[in-house]
Amino acid sequence: MTELDIAEVAQRAGVPASTLRFYEEKGLIASTGRRGLRRQYDPGVLERLALIALGRTAGFSLDEIALMFTPEGEPRIDRRMLTDKAEELDRRIRELGALRDSLRHAAACPAPRHLECPTFRRLLDAAASGGVTTPRRRVPPR
Amino acid sequence: MTELDIAEVAQRAGVPASTLRFYEEKGLIASTGRRGLRRQYDPGVLERLALIALGRTAGFSLDEIALMFTPEGEPRIDRRMLTDKAEELDRRIRELGALRDSLRHAAACPAPRHLECPTFRRLLDAAASGGVTTPRRRVPPR
DNA sequence: TCTTGACCTCAAGTCGACTTGAAGTAGAAC
DNA sequence: GTTCTACTTCAAGTCGACTTGAGGTCAAGA
Structure with missing residues (x-):
């Protein structure tokens, strides 16, 4: 069995x-x-x-x-889809990296208020102008 | 005005x-x-x-x-919170990087079926064992 | 044979971040 | 003065991925 x-x-x-x-x-x-x-x-x-x-x-x-499975149940993974997703991940990774660096900078920044820190302001402007993207979709907590 | x-x-x-x-x-x-x-x-x-x-x-x-604003409206950003979030981003970035590499590999992989590709299988095992984390929360599309 | 408990179905609820719709209102153009 | 139109409020709906709850069933152990 x-x-x-x-x-x-x-x-x-x-x-x-x-x-x-x-x-x-x-x-x-x-x-x-x-x-x-x-x-x-x-x-x-x-x-x-x-x-x-x-x-x-x-x-x-x-x-x-x-859609990644055939009606018979075999995985049918489109290689193109994979590279597309890889590129999407790449973009997201770069964004998150920039964001992380800025967060760290802001945390260590000596400016008395974050709004006076030039790095923080640059970040803010980027976020405001849509230079930083929000992810499409997210998974709820387990 | x-x-x-x-x-x-x-x-x-x-x-x-x-x-x-x-x-x-x-x-x-x-x-x-x-x-x-x-x-x-x-x-x-x-x-x-x-x-x-x-x-x-x-x-x-x-x-x-x-919570990042005082009742008066001033930003009150906890530096600790920023470093915590930076670390969280770091982890997520590493995960996504590994995932991206694997996706690219799978896309280029010569194995006739993905399930026969060792790299793909390693990825799969990692995903199965929870080695790859799902994000906490996501933002719906605009 | 009877009880137990883990499974079953189906409908409804949850969570976060908004959006949509109906019905109302007021400043501005005519 | 009337109409137009972009705003207003408030309740309800949406989306994705599940979870929860009520009421039911059945294989296995005592």
């Missing part, structure tokens, strides 16, 4: 069972059957969940992730 | 008027008065809005940002 019970999948994947049901409803994963009421899963679901988790941290939505 | 009409503030700050009202309701900004029904603002509100935008891109919630 190589099938996994939902509780075991939940435990091994580190997500609540409710999330597994939710993913199934969304078509992201599938159970192989039931034992009584309980969903049973093929161990391969763990890999799939890992793929989903990966996609999420890369900033893909669940709907986008759903 | 140095006061700005809400429409002008909205235009100059690049946010809809509804956002200004919302921020006012949250106590993040204040109007100096009304002309008829219309809110009038001190030009200083633009700086304040920039500060808010900055805080948002750094990942602070509106509630956290509200």
